[in-house]
Amino acid sequence: MNNSLFVNTIRFILLVLVQVLVFNQLNFFGFINPMVYILFLYWYPVKENRAAFIGLSFVLGLAIDFFSDSMALHAASTVTIAYIRPAIMRFVFGVNIEFQSFRLGNSTKAQQITFLALLIVVHHMVFFSLEIFSVANILLILKKVLTIGLATLILCLLFTSLFSVKKE
Amino acid sequence: MQSHSYHQSSFFNSSSWLTGNIYGASSSITSYFGLKDENRKLVSENKRLHKLLFNSKATDTVQLDSAQLQYIVTNGKVINNNYAKIRNYITINKGKRDSVKLDMGVITTHGILGIVQNVSGGYATVQSILNEKSNINAKIKNTDHFGSLIWNAERYDVVQLTDVPRLVKLTVGDTVVTGGRSSIFPENIPIGTIQKFGLDTSNSYYTIDLKLFNDMTNIKNVYIVQNKDREEIIALEQATENEQ
Numbered sequence: 511m512n513n514s515l516f517v518n519t520i521r522f523i524l525l526v527l528v529q530v531l532v533f534n535q536l537n538f539f540g541f542i543n544p545m546v547y548i549l550f551l552y553w554y555p556v557k558e559n560r561a562a563f564i565g566l567s568f569v570l571g572l573a574i575d576f577f578s579d580s581m582a583l584h585a586a587s588t589v590t591i592a593y594i595r596p597a598i599m600r601f602v603f604g605v606n607i608e609f610q611s612f613r614l615g616n617s618t619k620a621q622q623i624t625f626l627a628l629l630i631v632v633h634h635m636v637f638f639s640l641e642i643f644s645v646a647n648i649l650l651i652l653k654k655v656l657t658i659g660l661a662t663l664i665l666c667l668l669f670t671s672l673f674s675v676k677k678e
Numbered sequence: 679m680q681s682h683s684y685h686q687s688s689f690f691n692s693s694s695w696l697t698g699n700i701y702g703a704s705s706s707i708t709s710y711f712g713l714k715d716e717n718r719k720l721v722s723e724n725k726r727l728h729k730l731l732f733n734s735k736a737t738d739t740v741q742l743d744s745a746q747l748q749y750i751v752t753n754g755k756v757i758n759n760n761y762a763k764i765r766n767y768i769t770i771n772k773g774k775r776d777s778v779k780l781d782m783g784v785i786t787t788h789g790i791l792g793i794v795q796n797v798s799g800g801y802a803t804v805q806s807i808l809n810e811k812s813n814i815n816a817k818i819k820n821t822d823h824f825g826s827l828i829w830n831a832e833r834y835d836v837v838q839l840t841d842v843p844r845l846v847k848l849t850v851g852d853t854v855v856t857g858g859r860s861s862i863f864p865e866n867i868p869i870g871t872i873q874k875f876g877l878d879t880s881n882s883y884y885t886i887d888l889k890l891f892n893d894m895t896n897i898k899n900v901y902i903v904q905n906k907d908r909e910e911i912i913a914l915e916q917a918t919e920n921e922q
Contacts, residue, residue: 531700537761537762537895540895541762576694577692578692579692579760579767580765642764650831
């Protein structure tokens with residue numbers, strides 16, 4: 511438990527710093543800034559207090575908002591995926607998550623990627639709908655969700671293979 | 679012309695102490711990589727200003743006291759720059775302690791950049807012209823036909839000028855500068871050149887695409903301009919409005 515708290519704190523701080531100092535400045539093709547901090551919600555232990563998890567996600571989003579002058583866009587979208595994460599997990603992993611022995615590292619690669627992709631798509635949909643906030647620009651929203659979502663997914667997959675969670 | 683939105687939160691922004699310091703530390707490392715380029719830009723600006731100075735015909739021998747000057751200019755450095763979002767803000771390393779205040783204009787060597795939106799002790803955030811909420815008075819150079827400078831959030835090197843009446847003769851390549859109706863920017867700060875123009879839906883006003891002089895992706899040194907008459911102008915305008 512203590513170890514998990516320590517790991518998550520370090521992860522939180524590092525992800526915020528990497529996001530705001532590296533990925534927010536990337537501007538690939540002029541507009542692609544992947545949001546790798548979503549990995550925090552991907553990596554967060556399954557069997558933890560749900561309220562604490564949602565609260566922590568809110569703080570994470572707000573921390574990113576502080577740096578990127580986006581009011582509370584990141585906070586809103588991060589809380590959304592934190593809230594529906596159990597539903598996504600049940601959809602992706604089935605009854606497996608009910609078992610005490612369930613570990614993210616034990617599931618198949620396809621399941622992990624689906625889980626991550628669903629988190630990213632929902633997060634980006636909420637984020638860009640709120641940021642652009644106009645139905646007339648639905649194409650712009652979809653374009654951003656698709657391109658930036660793809661970039662986020664690729665980078666997150668790289669990060670997950672770089673920092674394997676098998677030990678937890 | 680009010681370009682500043684007071685509905686924006688004044689607390690959750692990147693000019694705060696913690697975020698400002700982190701961006702400042704990061705910028706102090708990365709800024710070394712652009713020194714050569716920045717130096718070249720500053721020298722070419724110095725050259726241009728020297729040319730103006732040596733060739734000025736003015737024989738005004740009365741030295742103006744600095745208290746009489748209408749505009750005061752401070753310099754600053756960009757520590758965080760955004761241009762890929764819908765509402766872009768830029769963080770600079772000057773704040774209250776350097777007498778930077780709300781609604782001061784920010785310009786670069788090449789042209790207009792934005793308006794100060796939030797100020798903390800040592801840092802300030804600037805609402806970039808690449809912000810859908812930005813609305814700045816601008817005019818066609820050497821005329822008095824003015825319009826509003828806005829951004830449609832599509833390209834970071836193109837902004838839009840609207841509300842220019844149809845009767846104005848426009849040519850592709852015309853220069854657009856800031857207008858004199860703004861109490862934020864001095865007149866004739868360059869903005870960009872006309873790339874293409876067309877009539878808007880009402881068929882009586884132009885919507886003009888402007889190619890910016892500034893490369894918004896590569897900004898380091900900025901100048902913060904304070905108009906000392908701004909309070910007076912605003913007080914007067916408000917008094918007039920209240921009488922009606």
